[in-house]
Amino acid sequence: MAPAVPADAPTAAAVARRFRCRCRRHSSTTTTITSWAAAVAVLCLAVAVSVAPRGAEAIDVSFNPCILSPCGIHTCKFLGSNSYNCTCLPGYTNLSPTQCVDIDECAGRTRICGPGGDTCTNLNGTYSCTCKPGYKYNTATKYCDDINECNASPGICGDALKHNCTNTPGGYACSCKKGYADTVTNVLTGAHTCKDINECALGACASNGTYTCSNTEGAHYCNCKTGYQSGPPITNASLLLNDCLDVNECSLSPYTCRYPDGRPETKCINYSGSFTCNCTAGYKTVDEGSAVSKVCKDIDECSEWEDKVCLTGTPHWPIPKCNNTIGSYKCNCVKGYTEALVNGYKTCVDVDECALGACGNGSASCTNKPGSYECKCKAGYTFDGITCKDKNECMEKPGRCGTGGVCVNKNGTYSCACNATYVSVSTGRNGPTCTKDICGILKPCGLGKCKNVPYDKNTCKCKTYPPGYDGVKQDTEKYTAADKVQWCVDNTCATFGTNTTTHPCKWGKCFNVRSPLGYDTYDCECKESQNLVRKVVGVKPYCEQINIIGSGVGGGGVIVG
Template identity: 35%
Template sequence: AMMDCKDIDECKQTGACPELSHCFNTAGSFHCDCWGGYHYNGTRCEDINECSVGTFTCPDNSTCHNKEGGYNCSCNSGFLYSNNSLCLDVDECATGKAQCPNASNCQNTAGWYFCECWDGYAGNQTVCEDVDECLNNSTCSDHSVCVNTEGSFLCLCDHGFSSNGTSSTRCEDIDECSHPEFGPLCTHGTCINTVGSFYCDCHKGFWSNHTRCLDIDECEKNESICQPHSTCVNILGSYECNCNLGYTGNGTYCKDIDECSKSPLRCHKSSQCINTPGSYVCVCAPGLIALGSLCVDLDECQSNRGGCHPAATCYNSAGGFQCQCGNGWNVSTRNGHGMDGCLPLFTF
């Protein structure tokens, strides 16, 4: 009789296939297939490291992480997973996640950011400090002073120089002589421009203190500049010689004025006008004395009886006096003056 042979389902037998595999029964046999993410190494099913062998599919800007039977993709730092399975860059500058120091600008990059110090500042990601441009001697041009400021610098032109308008670091000489802002310079002279300043070339009669023309006081500078009997009077740019009181002339020659010949009424009628250099005097006649502008009689008898003899009497008169000897006395040749002015009539 024929035997009815049936296929044995080996998959129902324990241990037919290794762990982590599927068992597939076939007619008269079976075969084992490792699960997805695993491969058979001859004895067992072991995990396939897709990240190592390169059989993974991850979006740009992400990293493959192996796991049992598969792998995961995680966005790199600075990137964020989106709904369309992409890792998009995170703009840390726009979201406020960036931490930049003062005096810097945040610049976003793929996956990160960096802090860029402003012009005039230098440093790193944590601090930006002002750069002192003035430490470099070539920062400003000649004829200027460098002044450091926060984040920048200034070139201040020296006195007599100014910026030419096209560069803040170049200073050019100011021609003060032709610059309308300075107005007329060097009155009584000629303005000559110099580097950084100007000079006044003064006219005759003036001296230059460099930027102004000042009057020369010729009278103080030379006391003998005028002729005798004249006085020096300084005027702007020159001088004059004026004859002194009592003299006449044009200043270069002065002669005495004879006041006595000009007017006979200058003196009292009882006096004589005598001319002197630059003036005159009035001399009263003998027996008269000056009392102000008058000539009055001098009573000689009041002073020691006029010097008459003791036996004589002094009689005052206009412009003089007399000594008259008393009774018993004769007048000598001295007219009663002195001790021998009177002689006795009788001698014993």
């Protein structure tokens, strides 16, 4: 097309007077001179009017082939210098820059109409599809769309209460709804229908919370016990089996758990078919006659658990073996037993007094017995019925340390605090006592060993000398009974030898003694036919033969000294 003529453009006559057009001849062989002349006139006018500035003398212009619509129905674009190209409409393609040809969309594209397409027909600039059964042609998308028969024809499968319709590509499928089973009604024709399923016979409502199961057309319902409610259906293949489910009473209001003494409410605990309260130990949950309220009540363990609590070590009737308390109970245990938990129940168990040190430090051994114990005490201790207690030897036997000291009691023993000139000595099993320090004061054993012994006595272990000088112990009981002192004296008897003629004791017995005057000597024990002679003090004793003068056999006689 020629450019639009501006409103203030000069007229054709004015242009002719002022411009001279020198138009080149078009090279097209299809244009006649007549059409060319007309085209030149129009072209020159249009170009002159649109592009020639006022005052110009002349201008050379090129021919615009698009004026002749060389692209037909397609878009022609002038490129200058007598050239152009064609922009093809959809459905066409450029055979060359200046020529558009139709595209055969059907060729080599088997799926162009979609999976539901049957045949494809090519058209100028487009195509059309013939669809398979169950599909319809969409002119906007040029695609064979699936027909949803279930929506297009409600009830196509039959009774909508029993049947399901499922759309499929190019068709649809019929099935029975849950609660119904596909049943053949005519074997010859293949006719079938959907028949109700008796879910109750198949185990619906089988929980412990169910009273009965009732079958209905295509369904069923459960008659639930108190504390249960009908739950959502459970899908099982082609069935929907219902059941009774526990009601969580604790999540509902106003379920309560309280104490009768006004303490704050305790925790509610749900369980299958009901609920209970989290009562503290010693309490149990009981109903108050209300389905929504329960109370924590004290347990009388002595009565309710009689065969389990306080079984041993309890007093005999009429004293109760068990006392109930608020929230607990107590066992009345006899002496030697104590309360303890055994297998979760309180009872009386034997006290191991030995493990508790009942006999004390003074015990040699402790033997535990049911409800009691036995102590064996060490020496110096006595059992007082409870423990081994120190025996006060000083009070038990006054004067235990004699007249020469004071008795001092100690744990398990005693000691003697002796006065001056006395020493403490052992009496053996009877313990120590105070005796005179004979060894220290009198030194009676000379060069021998002296030992103080109880009750103001001593013993000597005399030193042995060569023959004739051997020290020996004197016969204390017989010869020194007056001072009870044992001495070591010279062996005077050994100096006399064995000659009876010269021996002062003759045929009697000679004893080494210490005389009351304090010097060493001897003494004789004469035979019956001899007489012991001590004539004056300081003179050694000797045995003298007694002469008997008689008158014959059976006659009298006189003893002559």
